[in-house]
Amino acid sequence: xxxxxxxxxxxxxxxxxxKTSAVEVLEQHLxxxxxxxxxxxxxxxxxxxxxxxxxxxxxxxxxxxKPVGALAGVPVALKDNMCTRGIETTCSSKIxxxxxxxxxxxxxxxxxQAGAVxxxxxxxxxxxxxxxTENSAFGPxxxxxxxxxxxxxxxxxxxxxxxxxxxxxxxxxxxxxxxRQPASLCGLVGVKPTYGLVSRQGIxxxxxxxxxxxxxxHTVADAALMMEVxxxxxxxxxxxxxQPMPSLTSVLGQGVKGMRIGRLADMPDGxxxxxxxxxxxxxxxxxxxxxTIVDISLPSLSYCLTAYYLxxxxxxxxxxxxxxxxxxxxxxxxxxxxxxxxxTRAAGFGAEVKRRIMLGTYALSxxxxxxxxxxxxxxxxxIANDFAAAYEKCxxxxxxxxxxxxxxxxxxxxxxxxxxxxxxxxxxxxxxGHAAMSVPFxxxxxxxxxxxxxxxxxxxxxxxxxxxxxxxRAS
Amino acid sequence: xxxxxxxxxxxxxxxxxxxxxxxxxxxxxxxLKNVFREDVVVAGLDRDEVLGxxxxxxxxxxxxxxxxxxxxx
Numbered sequence: 001x002x003x004x005x006x007x008x009x010x011x012x013x014x015x016x017x018x019k020t021s022a023v024e025v026l027e028q029h030l031x032x033x034x035x036x037x038x039x040x041x042x043x044x045x046x047x048x049x050x051x052x053x054x055x056x057x058x059x060x061x062x063x064x065x066k067p068v069g070a071l072a073g074v075p076v077a078l079k080d081n082m083c084t085r086g087i088e089t090t091c092s093s094k095i096x097x098x099x100x101x102x103x104x105x106x107x108x109x110x111x112x113q114a115g116a117v118x119x120x121x122x123x124x125x126x127x128x129x130x131x132x133t134e135n136s137a138f139g140p141x142x143x144x145x146x147x148x149x150x151x152x153x154x155x156x157x158x159x160x161x162x163x164x165x166x167x168x169x170x171x172x173x174x175x176x177x178x179x180r181q182p183a184s185l186c187g188l189v190g191v192k193p194t195y196g197l198v199s200r201q202g203i204x205x206x207x208x209x210x211x212x213x214x215x216x217x218h219t220v221a222d223a224a225l226m227m228e229v230x231x232x233x234x235x236x237x238x239x240x241x242x243q244p245m246p247s248l249t250s251v252l253g254q255g256v257k258g259m260r261i262g263r264l265a266d267m268p269d270g271x272x273x274x275x276x277x278x279x280x281x282x283x284x285x286x287x288x289x290x291x292t293i294v295d296i297s298l299p300s301l302s303y304c305l306t307a308y309y310l311x312x313x314x315x316x317x318x319x320x321x322x323x324x325x326x327x328x329x330x331x332x333x334x335x336x337x338x339x340x341x342x343x344t345r346a347a348g349f350g351a352e353v354k355r356r357i358m359l360g361t362y363a364l365s366x367x368x369x370x371x372x373x374x375x376x377x378x379x380x381x382x383i384a385n386d387f388a389a390a391y392e393k394c395x396x397x398x399x400x401x402x403x404x405x406x407x408x409x410x411x412x413x414x415x416x417x418x419x420x421x422x423x424x425x426x427x428x429x430x431x432x433g434h435a436a437m438s439v440p441f442x443x444x445x446x447x448x449x450x451x452x453x454x455x456x457x458x459x460x461x462x463x464x465x466x467x468x469x470x471x472x473r474a475s
Numbered sequence: 476x477x478x479x480x481x482x483x484x485x486x487x488x489x490x491x492x493x494x495x496x497x498x499x500x501x502x503x504x505x506x507l508k509n510v511f512r513e514d515v516v517v518a519g520l521d522r523d524e525v526l527g528x529x530x531x532x533x534x535x536x537x538x539x540x541x542x543x544x545x546x547x548x
Contacts, residue, residue, distance in 0.1 A: 102524040195504045209503045235512035241505065306487045326537050331530035337542035355476060359483065372487065377500030379490050384501055416479055417486060433504020458505070 005165040008074050008222035015073035022055035022073030029075045032165045040142050042160040044080045045088055046120040054117045072115030077167035079158045080121035083202040091204050092136035093126045095348025096329040105202025107213050107230045114229045119167050122157030126350045128178055128206045130154050131422040135352045149406040152182030159186040162216045169217045169226050175210045176308050177426025180438040184401035184451025187440045188216050189223045194458045195433035196241035199234030207315035210430040220468045224248035251462045252469040257290030262394030265295040271403045274444030282441055282452045285474035296390040300382040308427040310363045310376035317360030384432045396467050397455040399425045401438040405448035435461050439468045441475045
């Protein structure tokens with residue numbers, strides 16, 4: 001399938017070879033931002049001046065023969081929950097509006113070292129809590145493929161920025177599907193790496209045992225390159241795995257011959273028929289490429305939603321306690337310290353964030369801990385055991401990324417539970433700490449893109465990318 | 476919001492039917508133990524930059540409203 005915009009790989013090669021310049025590439029992307037950002041609202045902030053300065057520096061380095069990084073001159077966008085030194089980082093929340101972090105997240109430093117040009121900070125559901133980017137305090141992001149529809153969430157701005165050609169790639173964070181689901185809804189590749197493979201240092205914490213950073217790109221090769229730049233051990237993150245980053249760009253051509261592809265025997269209800277039809281086509285394509293299809297079951301799958309919506313809010317209620325009007329962001333002045341805390345949090349947090357803080361605090365409270373949080377952690381073990389049993393029989397598992405294509409704005413905002421069901425296929429990976437990615441695989445209802453999700457065991461990224469590359473060739 | 480929260484808690488009761496008596500909790504996918512970085516001196520954050528991002532600071536510290544006494548009429 002031809003892609004609408006230049007890829008990361010092509011841009012980097014053309015700039016390095018002198019075929020084009022970083023400034024020229026940047027101006028093309030800035031022009032598209034000027035043209036369409038008004039209707040899409042992918043960004044909380046466009047960093048035009050810094051981007052121009054970086055692009056000029058890249059061009060000067062290339063001209064003077066200095067060695068440049070793998071992403072030299074490639075325009076990238078960052079989800080606005082990633083700390084950027086001296087550049088506003090809001091998490092799309094009023095409570096952090098205007099806050100300029102005193103340091104860069106490790107992934108930001110690695111992108112900079114590779115020569116990437118940051119074009120802006122992208123919109124998200126407040127503190128990454130949501131599946132449609134409608135929970136942003138600064139207004140929703142629209143899907144560039146149909147602006148009456150959501151881009152997915154919570155990294156909806158990062159997905160929209162790439163889908164609209166505002167950036168060649170972007171970074172998002174995925175706690176329960178927040179990279180893969182918007183990638184699926186916007187027709188992009190989106191990767192949730194194995195927990196600990198990419199540093200979380202400098203990513204504003206939502207649910208620390210689930211959060212991972214990963215890329216949005218147009219192609220699987222672009223995603224592989226982005227992963228190689230951002231991945232690998234970081235001494236500043238105590239949950240960072242000690243393993244070196246495996247090579248992904250080198251395995252893309254290896255095919256899937258002899259691979260065992262897991263197919264869910266007990267598919268949950270609620271999938272659109274067109275989505276299921278694309279799944280069937282994906283199995284046929286992989287079979288034609290020499291893989292075997294194996295039926296597997298994940299008996300605890302239907303309980304994942306409950307486990308996730310207890311574990312994630314519990315961790316969030318603890319992580320978000322730091323927004324108390326003392327060290328960063330907004331403060332509502334009152335007469336004394338304790339009422340200042342309450343007034344600041346009441347004014348600063350939006351409805352969904354408050355809902356999850358209350359839910360999490362309740363699940364952790366004395367008397368309810370065993371009934372809710374304690375049980376949720378046990379269900380988490382069950383799903384990890386289910387995966388372990390399934391991966392005895394297969395190398396990867398294929399599921400839809402999202403049960404539906406992108407839905408209209410406002411469609412699911414009145415009932416939080418309906419919105420939570422968007423994450424049914426993506427949540428299990430986060431609970432287990434495994435790798436997963438969404439690959440665009442044709443279109444479904446309303447001619448909107450459908451994403452196929454490739455799930456792999458922990459540190460199974462090489463296998464996962466081989467399957468993703470095969471699906472891309474077949475789509 | 477009360478109705479929404481009780482609706483969620485009702486839904487979450489689905490795990491009550493599972494027998495979890497012999498299941499060990501899983502709080503973190505890959506527990507790493509004794510994680511230390513190399514013991515070398517590195518630059519810390521710039522104090523003025525950190526305090527500059529706070530709502531109020533004074534004499535090199537975060538400034539907060541009184542926690543005792545004042546405000547109680």
